[in-house]
Amino acid sequence: MAEDIPVEDYPTEIEEYLTGFDTSLGSVNDVVKKLMASSKNEQKLDPxxxxxxxxxxxxxMNSLFWMYLVTQGINPKEHGIKQELERIRTHMNKVKEITDKKKAARLDKGAAGRFVRNALWQPDEHKDASEHTPRAKRASEHTPKAKHMRFK
Structure with a gap:
């Protein structure tokens, strides 16, 4: 593309940019051709x-058209392409919300109920609170009863 334009028609300091643009445009063209060539049935993607x-x-595609309008000296902000890009962006946000909902953590109602029940648990009023701990129960099972021992 840059080779087609005579050197005297554009400043030499932008030649590198034009060459890079031409290379990038060729890459985009290749990708678009591949995308258009493959049918939806071949892709086998979920909805x-x-x-x-x-x-x-x-x-x-609409972004490429935006760039084309700029190269033609047309202000794309005053063209219908701006509304089309906004419409597509809105749909992209909806798809993102759906994807985020699928990734979100699920509430396990049973586990949540157990957490709440255990957090609110209180020992019986008539028993000593230390009797409810597993360590206190084990210690009381293995110590001799004081009433059988006499101290002088």
């Missing part, structure tokens, strides 16, 4: 992944 792919493709 959510297919929606992501379709939205990404639509956004990429």
């Amino acid at each position: 959510l992944e297919q929606a992501k792919l379709d939205l990404m493709s639509a956004y990429a």
Whole structure:
């Protein structure tokens, strides 16, 4: 592309940028051709992944058109492409919300109930609180009873 334009038509300091742009444009062209060549039946994606792919493709194509308008001297902010990009972005956010909901932690109602029940547990009023601990129970089982011993 940059080779087609005579050198005297553009400043030499932007030649490197134009060459890079031409290379990038060729890469984008290759990817778009591959994407357009593959059919949806060949991809075998679940509906959510297919929606992501379709939205990404639509956004990429509309972004390329935005860039084309800029190269033609047309302000894309005053063109209908801006609304189209916003519409696609809105749908991308909806898909992101669905994906985030799938990743969100699930509430285990049984476990939550056990946590609450154990946090609110109180020992019986008539028993000594130390009797309820496993260590206190084991210690009392192995110590001799004081009433059988006489001290002088």
